[in-house]
Amino acid sequence: VRRARSPFISLQSFAELLAATVGPLPLEAGNAAVGARVAVSALDLDVPLEIRIDDGAELRVSLPRGRLATGFDPPHGRLAAHFDLVAPDNDRSAP
Amino acid sequence: VNGPRSQGRAFPVEEFLQALTAQLDRAQDALALKVSGTNRPLTWALRDLKLDLNVFVEVGDSGRVMLRSAGPNEAGASTLHLDLTTVTRPMVEENSWSFQGDEDPRTLDDLQGSDKLDGESRRKLDWLGVRTVGQLKQLDPGAVQAVFGIPAMRLQAALAAAARPTVLGHEVVENDDGETLVRILGANLTNGVTPEVRLAGQPVEVLEASPRHVLVRPPQDQAAGQVEVFTRGQRVTGFFNLGDKDGPNALMGAVR
Numbered sequence: 299v300r301r302a303r304s305p306f307i308s309l310q311s312f313a314e315l316l317a318a319t320v321g322p323l324p325l326e327a328g329n330a331a332v333g334a335r336v337a338v339s340a341l342d343l344d345v346p347l348e349i350r351i352d353d354g355a356e357l358r359v360s361l362p363r364g365r366l367a368t369g370f371d372p373p374h375g376r377l378a379a380h381f382d383l384v385a386p387d388n389d390r391s392a393p
Numbered sequence: 394v395n396g397p398r399s400q401g402r403a404f405p406v407e408e409f410l411q412a413l414t415a416q417l418d419r420a421q422d423a424l425a426l427k428v429s430g431t432n433r434p435l436t437w438a439l440r441d442l443k444l445d446l447n448v449f450v451e452v453g454d455s456g457r458v459m460l461r462s463a464g465p466n467e468a469g470a471s472t473l474h475l476d477l478t479t480v481t482r483p484m485v486e487e488n489s490w491s492f493q494g495d496e497d498p499r500t501l502d503d504l505q506g507s508d509k510l511d512g513e514s515r516r517k518l519d520w521l522g523v524r525t526v527g528q529l530k531q532l533d534p535g536a537v538q539a540v541f542g543i544p545a546m547r548l549q550a551a552l553a554a555a556a557r558p559t560v561l562g563h564e565v566v567e568n569d570d571g572e573t574l575v576r577i578l579g580a581n582l583t584n585g586v587t588p589e590v591r592l593a594g595q596p597v598e599v600l601e602a603s604p605r606h607v608l609v610r611p612p613q614d615q616a617a618g619q620v621e622v623f624t625r626g627q628r629v630t631g632f633f634n635l636g637d638k639d640g641p642n643a644l645m646g647a648v649r
Contacts, residue, residue, distance in 0.1 A: 317423035355404035
């Protein structure tokens with residue numbers, strides 16, 4: 299007997315999504331040998347997001363699964379986040 | 394066939410926000426770990442976060458505001474805009490109630506007997522941000538009745554209960570000379586006049602006295618027994634045991 303697939307089966311923790319989206323980004327490129335070096339100082343992330351409040355009031359999310367939205371998809375919310383690249387020891391705004 | 398799908402349960406908004414901030418802490422920890430192995434000891438610091446959530450806002454039976462995420466084909470959902478920003482430790486300390494500095498940090502649940510506040514009044518006080526007996530004592534019952542509808546008589550009864558002396562527990566401590574002393578913990582244990590204290594029926598020397606604690610020298614021949622504090626014309630009791638050396642021991646006392 300085949301069971302209906304839950305539309306939320308591939309949602310992940312909001313914390314995991316943030317870490318997985320931002321973590322792999324390169325922090326710098328180039329060096330003195332090639333004559334230029336570019337370093338990242340900040341990052342703005344603005345993406346639509348599939349969202350569900352799950353057990354334990356945990357926010358579970360997914361980036362959009364494709365270009366075609368169907369009536370079987372939950373309505374998308376939106377995430378906008380701003381990150382700075384800092385040295386932890388010098389981060390005066392850290393809590 | 395394509396009707397609304399049955400959705401998950403609703404959660405109190407405060408639980409959701411606590412879970413969300415815990416997730417942000419976890420994300421920050423994970424990001425710090427990912428870059429700590431590089432040559433540049435830098436980390437991504439989340440400064441600002443905005444979330445638009447499609448949710449249904451409900452009020453539960455107990456008056457709590459609940460959130461339930463909208464599902465496919467569900468019409469009429471609200472959009473909840475959440476803006477979170479970095480809060481530094483000085484800002485937290487400046488804007489939070491200092492429980493350590495509270496003159497009476499008992500919770501409202503600690504008020505005993507028939508003067509205990511009912512659930513509806515407790516909920517309204519919670520909305521006011523009143524969570525400790527010390528905060529309760531600062532309220533004007535007449536003003537609270539006029540604005541929030543909590544009967545002044547009920548608040549006055551709770552304030553009278555809050556003013557009674559109470560023994561909540563004790564801890565065994567040592568002074569600089571290595572002498573064992575007993576610190577009796579409670580509320581309203583003195584009004585400026587040093588209380589009379591008996592341990593296991595014997596009068597003992599009171600070394601320090603404040604509304605929240607009384608430090609006494611225990612009798613040499615008694616290792617455990619009843620605590621009696623005579624203050625404000627009342628006698629309150631508890632128990633002590635010199636073998637309890639692992640921090641405060643909660644023992645409820647009784648007013649007689």
